Amino acid sequence: MSDFLSGVAVFTLAYPSLMALVWMCGGLYYYFQWERRDLALARRGLVLPRYPKVTLMVPCYNEGANVEETIGHLLRQRYPDFEVLAINDGSRDDTGARLDRLAAQDTRLCVLHQRNQGKAMALNNGLKVAKGEILVGIDGDAVLDHDAVAWMVKHFLDSAKVGAVTGNPRVRTRSTIIGKIQTGEFSSIIGLIKRAQRIYGTVFTVSGVVVAFRRSALEAVGGWSTDMVTEDIDISWKLQLAGWLIHYQPQALCWVLMPETVRGLYKQRLRWAQGGAEVMLRHGPQALRWRNRRFWLLLLEYAASVLWCYAMVLLALIWLAAPDLHALGEGHFFAWSGVLMTSICLLQFGVSIFIDHHYDKSMARSFIWCVWYPLVYWLLNLVTVIVAVPKAVLRRRGQLAVWESPDRGESFRDKK
Template identity: 55%
Template sequence: MVLELLFSFAFFYPVAMSFFWVVGGLYYYLRRERNAPPRDQPPPLAESPMVSILVPCHNESANIGETIASLLAQRYPHFEIIAVNDGSDDDTGPKLDALAEQHPQVRAIHLDRNLGKANALRMGALAARSEYLVCIDGDALLDPHACHWMAWHLCSGPRVGAVTGNPRIRNRSTLLGKLQVGEFSSIIGMIKRAQRSYGRLFTISGVVSAFRKTALHQVGYWSDDMVTEDIDISWRLQMNHWDIRYEPNALAWILMPETLRGLWKQRLRWAQGGVEVLLRHGLKLFTWRRRRMWGVMAEYLLSLLWATVMLAIIVLWLAGMVFPLPPALRVDGLVPGWHGLVLALICLLQFAVALLIDRRYEAKIGRYYYWMIWYPAAYWLLSLATTLTAVPKTLLKRRGQLAVWTSPDRGYR
C-alpha cells in the first residue's frame, strides 16, 4: 500500500503539473496574446516616461559591447543606461568608460570589489533618474521594443510593481542548447503564463525584468545574501501586494550553459534559491491577506515532496538489491514502463502547445520539437538531483553570507 502511494504520487504529480501548465498557458494565450498587437507595434503610451536601464556586470568584457549596443537600439524615446561594474578583474571597466564617453545616454558606475548582483542592482537603482527601471544581464541582448512593452505595463496601473520579460536562447550549437530552447518555451514560458493566469508568479526572469522604484524602495530593494535575488524580490513584492506582470513580447536573447557541469551549477543555484526563499518567507504567508501566494507556495512544496518521494523509491530499490525487503516495500526496478510512456506523451503534448504559441516570437521554433523527445526524463531527473542537493546545502549555509558573482558557463557561440 505504501509503495503504491509513492509510485502513484511520483507518476501523477508530473502529469498534473503538465495539465496545470497547459490549461493555464492556453487560457493566458487566448485572453492576452492571441489578439495582442505585433511585437514591433507595442500599444501607444499617453506619455513616454523616462526609463533607466540597469546593467549589473562582473567580468563581462567579451559581451558588454554587444549588450550596450542592443540597449542603444531601443525604439523608446527617453531612456538612460546605467552600467554597474561590480569589481571586475578584466577590462570591463575601461570598456564601459569608453562607451560612456562615446554615448551620452550611458553612465558607468564602478564598485571596487565583488559584492554580488543584488548590490550592483541596488547601486544602479539609487543612481537612476527614473521611477521605472529595466534590468538586464551584462551578456544579454534586448529586443528593440522590449523597453516599450515593459514600460506600458508599469504605466498601466499604480500597483504594478514589476514586469518579467521573455528570455530566448541564442546559443544553440549543442544538444543541451537545443533542449534549452524548448525548455524556455514549454516549461519556463508556460509556467509563467499559467501562474499569471492563476494568481501569482514564483519568480521574475532576472535576466530581463522591469521594476517600479517605489515598490523596490518599500520592500528594501534586492537582498544581497540570497543566491537568487530574482526569486526573493518576486516573493517580497507580491507579499506586499504589488502586482507582477508577464510580458512575452519583451524579448531578451541570452547565453546559457552548454556543458553538463555548467548546467548543473546553474540549476543547483536556482534550486537553492527556491529553498532559501521558502525558509525565509514561507511562514509569513500564513495570513489571509497573503492568500494569493498560497498557490505558489503549494506548487513549490509539492515539488519538494515529489523529490523526496523519488528519493525514497530509489533508496528502497537500492536496499532491495542488498537485503530482502517485505513485498510492500520491494521495488523491482526504476524503468517506468507504461507510466513513463504516458508521461512522455503528455510532456510532448505540452511542448507542442508551447511551441505553437511561441511561433509568434520565433517563426521557426518548431524545428526544435524533434530534440524535445529527450527532455522529459532529463528535466525531471535534473530537478530531482538539484532539489535533493539544494536542501542540505541551504540548511548548512551561513546566514548573512554575501551572494557574490561567479562567472557562469555561457556555452558555445
Template identity: 50%
Template sequence: MTETATTIVGILFGFAFYYPLFMSYLWMTGGLYYYRHYERHDRPYDEPPPLPEYPPVSVLVPCHDEAANIAETVAALQALDYPEIEILLINDGSVDDTGSLIESLAAHDDRIRVVHLARNQGKAVGLNTAAMVARHDYFLCIDGDSLVDPHCLKWMMRHLLRSPRVGAVTGNPRIRTRSTLLGRIQVGEFSSIIGLIKRAQRTYGKVFTVSGVMVCFRRSALHDVGYWNPQALTEDIDVSWRLEVRHWDVRFEPNALCWILMPETLRGLWRQRLRWAMGGTQVLFAQYRVLTRWRHRRLWPIYLEYFCSVAWAYAMAIIAALFVIGLFVELPPMLHVATLVPAWSGLIIGTTCLFQFAVSMFLDSRYERGYGRYYYWMIWYPLVYWILNVMTSVVALPSVVLRGKQRATWKSPDRGIRPANIP
C-alpha cells in the same frame, strides 16, 4: 504496521507518477487560457501599442567579468525604441577588461554612466548601487550578456502605466546558444516549462519569479520592499516574493523579448540549476508564513507548487535509492523497485511531455520562426533535465540550511558556444 507501510509506499509511488501529469495539464490549461484572454489579440511583438506617455527609464546593468559580452549588450540597449533612457553600467569587482571597456563605451554615449565597485559584492549589491544613482522612476534591469529586443521596453511599460499596483514586469527570454543537445533542449524548456508556467501562474494567481535576465521595476515598489537582498542566491525570486507579499502585482509580458546565453556543458548546467534550486528553497524557508495569512491566499498556489516540486524530487530520489539498495539487499515486496526503466507509465508521461511541448511551441511560434524544428529534440528532456532537477533539489535543501546568511557573490557562468548572431 505493514498495512500502514504499504499505504505510505503506495502514496509515494502514486505521487511520483501523478504529480508531473497533474502539473503538466494544469500548466497547459492555464497557458491556453492566458493566450486566449491576454495574448491572442496583441499586435505583433515588433509593433507595440502606443503608450499614453513615455516616462524616462533607467537601465541597470550589473557586470562582473563581462568583457566578452558587454559591448553587444550595450549596442542592443542603444537600439531600444524608446524616447529617453539612461544606461547605468556597474562594474562589480571584475578582474578582466570589463572596467576599461565600459569606460570606453561611456565616452562615446552621454546616456551611459559607469560605477566601479572595488571588489566582488554580488549582483544584488550591484543593482542596489545602480538604483541609488539612477535618475528615473522606472528601472529596466538586465544581465551583462543579454540582448534586448528594440521594442521590449514599450511592451513592459504598458503594464506599469496601466496600473499603479504593478511593481514589476518580467520579459520573455529566448535562448541563443543552440549548438549542442543541451542548448537545443533548453530552447524548448524555456518555452514549454518557463514560459508556459509563467502564463499559467498569471492566470491562476501570482507569478513565482520574474526573470532576472530582463525585468522592469517601479522604483516606488522596490523602495517599499527595501530593494534587493544581498544574501539571496537568486535575487530575482527573492524580490518577486517580497513584492507580492506587500501586495504589488508582478506581470509576465511575452512580447518583451531578450536573447540570452545559457550553459551547454553538464558542469555549467549543474552550477546554474543548483543555484536556482537553492534560491527557490530559500524562499520556502523565508516565506512560509504566507500560508498562515488569509490576505496572502493568492500566494498559496505558487508556494505549494514549489513545495510539492521539491517533495516530488525527494520522492524520486527515494525510489532510485530503493532500486539501488535492492540490488544488494533483499527488500520487502512493497519496497522492491524492479527497474528504473520507464514502462507504460513512462510512455504516458513522455507522451504528455511532448503534448505540453507542442502546446507551448504553438503559443511561442508568434515570436520566433522555425521554432518547430526543436520539437523533436525535446524527447530527451525528461531523461536529462528531470534527473538534473531531482539531484539539484535534493542537494539544495541541506545546502541552504548549512549555508546560513552568507552574502551571494558572482561567479562567471558557462555561457555555451556563442552564435555569430541572433537566430
C-alpha cells in the same frame, strides 16, 4: 508498507504529468485571454499614452567578451526617453575599461564601478543614482529586443498596482545538444509556468535576465536583498508580499546565453534551487498567513516539487536494498504510465510551439531535441533540489552573495 510504497510510486509518476497539464491549461488560457490581443496590437504598432523615463541597469561581472554587444543593443531601443546605467561589480577582466570607452562615445550611458559585492548590491547602488521612474534590469551578456522596453512599460501605465514585469528570455546558445534542449525548457516549461502562475495571481520568480520594476515599489520594499543567492526570486516575493502585482510580458524578448556543458548547467540549476529554498525559508512563514492566502497555491506547488524529489530518492534506496519492485508495477495505471507521460510530453511541446512560434520562428527545428528535455528537467530538478535544500538550511544568514562568471558553452566562446 506495500500500500504506502505504491502510493509513493503513484505520486512520483503522476506529479510531473499533473503539473504539465496545469501548465498547459494555464498557458492556453493566458494566450487566448491576453496574449492574442498583444500580438494583434504588435502588428498595428504599440503606442503608449506617455513615455516615463526608463533606466536600463546592467550589472556586469567579467563580461568583457559580451558587454559591448549588450550595451549596443540597449542604446538602440525604440523608446524615446531612457538612460543606460552599467554597474561594474569589481570585474577582473577588461569589462570596466570597455564600459568607460563606450560611455565616452554616448552620453546616454553612465558607468559605476564598485568592488565585487554581488549582483544585488550592484543593483542597489544603481537604484541610488538612476533617474528613471521605471528601472529595467538586464544581464551583461543579454541582447534585448528593440521594442521590449515599451512593452514592459505598458503594464505600469495600465495598472498602478503593478510593481514588476518579467520579460521573455529566449536561448541563443544552441550549438550543442544541451543548448538546443534548453529551448524546450524556456518555452514548454518556464514560459508556460509563468503564464499559468500569472493566471492565479502570484509568480514564483521574475526572470532576472530581463525584468522591469516600478521605482517606488523597489524603494517601498528596501531594494534587493544582498544575502540571497538568487536575488530575482527574493525580490519577486518581497514585492508580492507587500501587495504589488507581477505581470508577464511575452513581447519583451531578450536573447540570453545559457550553459552548454553538463557541469555549467548543473551549477546554474543548483544555484536556482538553493535560491528557491532560501526564499521559502525566509518568506514562507509570512506567506502562510491568512491575508497572504493567494500564495498558498504557490507554496503547495513548491512543497509538492520538493516532496517529489525526496520520494524518488526513497524509491531508489528501497530498490537498491531490495531490487524487486514488481508489485509496484501491477495495475493499469503503471501499465499505461509510460504511454501517458510520453503523450503529455508531446502535447506540452505542441502547445508551447503553437504559442511561442510568434516569437521564435526557428523553435520547431529543435523539436527533435526538445522531446528529451522533460527527462533531463525532472532528473536535474531531482538532483539539484536534494543537494540545494540542505545547503539553504545551513547557509549563514546575512552572508554576502557574490557571483562567478557563468559557463556559456565552449562553442559560443569559440565564436567570440
